[in-house]
Amino acid sequence: MNYLNRRTFIRSISANALACIAFAAGTTMPAMAADPIIVGIPAAQSGPVGVADHQDWTNGATMAIEEINAAGGVLGRPLEAKIIDLDMLTPEGNVAGIQALIEGGAHAIASAFTIIPQPAMDAAAPSGIPYVHGNTSSVNVDLYQGDKEKYKNIFQLDVPEAWYGTGFVRFLSDLKKSGAWEPKNNKVHIVQGQISYTQLISKATQEEIAKTNGEWEVAQITDIQFPVQDWSPVIRALQESDAAAIMIDHWVAAELAAFAQQYAFDPVPGSLVYLQYGPSQPEFLDLAQGAGEGMVWGTVYGVYADEKGNEFRAKYREKFPGTMGMVYTGGGYDAINMLAAAWEKVGDPAKFDAVGDAIRNMEYRGINGFYKNDPETNSGISYPNMTDDPEAGQAHLFFQIQDDKHTIIAPAAFAEQPFRKAPWMK
Numbered sequence: 001m002n003y004l005n006r007r008t009f010i011r012s013i014s015a016n017a018l019a020c021i022a023f024a025a026g027t028t029m030p031a032m033a034a035d036p037i038i039v040g041i042p043a044a045q046s047g048p049v050g051v052a053d054h055q056d057w058t059n060g061a062t063m064a065i066e067e068i069n070a071a072g073g074v075l076g077r078p079l080e081a082k083i084i085d086l087d088m089l090t091p092e093g094n095v096a097g098i099q100a101l102i103e104g105g106a107h108a109i110a111s112a113f114t115i116i117p118q119p120a121m122d123a124a125a126p127s128g129i130p131y132v133h134g135n136t137s138s139v140n141v142d143l144y145q146g147d148k149e150k151y152k153n154i155f156q157l158d159v160p161e162a163w164y165g166t167g168f169v170r171f172l173s174d175l176k177k178s179g180a181w182e183p184k185n186n187k188v189h190i191v192q193g194q195i196s197y198t199q200l201i202s203k204a205t206q207e208e209i210a211k212t213n214g215e216w217e218v219a220q221i222t223d224i225q226f227p228v229q230d231w232s233p234v235i236r237a238l239q240e241s242d243a244a245a246i247m248i249d250h251w252v253a254a255e256l257a258a259f260a261q262q263y264a265f266d267p268v269p270g271s272l273v274y275l276q277y278g279p280s281q282p283e284f285l286d287l288a289q290g291a292g293e294g295m296v297w298g299t300v301y302g303v304y305a306d307e308k309g310n311e312f313r314a315k316y317r318e319k320f321p322g323t324m325g326m327v328y329t330g331g332g333y334d335a336i337n338m339l340a341a342a343w344e345k346v347g348d349p350a351k352f353d354a355v356g357d358a359i360r361n362m363e364y365r366g367i368n369g370f371y372k373n374d375p376e377t378n379s380g381i382s383y384p385n386m387t388d389d390p391e392a393g394q395a396h397l398f399f400q401i402q403d404d405k406h407t408i409i410a411p412a413a414f415a416e417q418p419f420r421k422a423p424w425m426k
Helices: 003-012 015-024 051-070 091-103 117-127 138-146 162-178 196-210 232-241 253-265 283-288 307-319 328-346 352-360
Strands: 037-043 079-085 108-111 131-133 154-156 187-192 217-223 245-249 272-276 296-299 363-366 369-372 397-402 405-410
Touching: 037 051, 037 091, 037 328, 051 079, 051 108, 051 307, 051 328, 079 091, 091 108, 091 117, 108 328, 117 131, 117 138, 117 154, 131 328, 138 154, 154 352, 162 196, 162 272, 162 296, 162 405, 187 196, 187 232, 196 217, 196 245, 217 232, 232 253, 253 272, 253 283, 307 328, 328 352, 328 363
Parallel strands: 037 079, 037 108, 108 131, 131 154, 187 217, 187 245, 245 272, 272 296
Antiparallel strands: 296 397, 363 369, 397 405
C-alpha cells in the first residue's frame, strides 16, 4: 500500500473499527470515546519546493498518532489527522489552508513550515488555536515580539535561520582546532540564494566571520536565482577564489544534487564544501548518486543518532522504506507527542489558551533534541549556539556524506564519526 492510500485508510476508519481490527488480530486495544481530537496538518503535496519536507513531517506525525492511539489515545479519545494540501507559496494559499483546518474543527495545527509565515500566522491567531511548526524563521520571532498577545499560541519549535550562519563559522573554527582539517587559507566563498531565508543565513555568516578578527574572511559572494539551471558558472567562480571553505547557501535538494554531480567532475582541490540544509531531504542522496561523498551539511533541527534517535530511525524505516529524511521526520513525530502531553495536562483540548500555556512551559526530550520554549521569541533553544548544555536545547547538527550515508560529525556530544577528507581533498 502506498503512502497516500495508507493515509486515506487510516483517516477513514473509526476508533471502533480500529478496535475490531485489533480484536481480529488477537490483540487488545484500549476502548476510546468516539469523539476524536483532531490535529490539522497543512502539507504541500505538489509544487516546486517543500513537498519532501512536508511529506517527512506528515509521515512522522502519522507515526506518532498511530502509536498514541494504540496506547489508548489522549484522555480516552483517539487522535485523528486532518491533512490538507497547502499552497504555501502564495499568501492566499496559506490563509485558505489554515482557515480550512480551523473550520474543520482542528484542536491544534502542526506544520512543517510555510515559505511566507505571516499569512498563516495571521489566519490562525484570532482563533487562539495552538499552532506548532518548524519554520526556522526570523519572521515568526519578529511578529511574536511585535504582538506577544496576538501570537502567543503560535510556537516555532526550532530556532530562526540566522543561527545557521553563526553555527557554520563556529563549526569551521572547531574543525580546524581539532586538527581533522587543515584549511589551505582563511577564505570562505558564499554562494547565496535570493529568498529571505538564504539571505538572512548569508548575512549572519558574514557578520560572524567579521567577528573572528581575521581568522576567517569572506573571499567572494556569488548570487544564484532559483531555479538554478546550470552550476558551471558558479563552479568557475569557486575555482577562481580558491577558498578553503565553500558555503552553498541554497536549500532545494534536487538542485544541490545537481551541483554535487557537476562539482565532482571539476572540484576545487582541498576545499571543504558545505551545502545548506537541502541534503536532509530524501531525494538528495537518490539524485546525487554518490557525487555528494565528503560534502557537509547542517541542520538546527535534526534527527539524533543516540539511542532514542536510532530507535526512531529503525521504526520509521520499517514503516516507510527508502531513503529517510533527517529533519522533519523527527519534527513531526515530536510535535504530536508534545501536543498530546499538553492535552493530557490540561484535560480538555478545546481550552486553547491553557494548552498554549502547557506548551509554553513544557520541557520535552524528543527525537530532535530537547524542547524548551524561549519566552522572548516563542521558539526553541539551540546547542551549542545558545547554551553550553547538550541536553538543554536542540543540537545544531553537522552531517557529512560518508559511504553515501548521512553521518553526524558535530557537535562532539552527538557525533557518530569524525570528519573525513573528501575525495578532492586528498
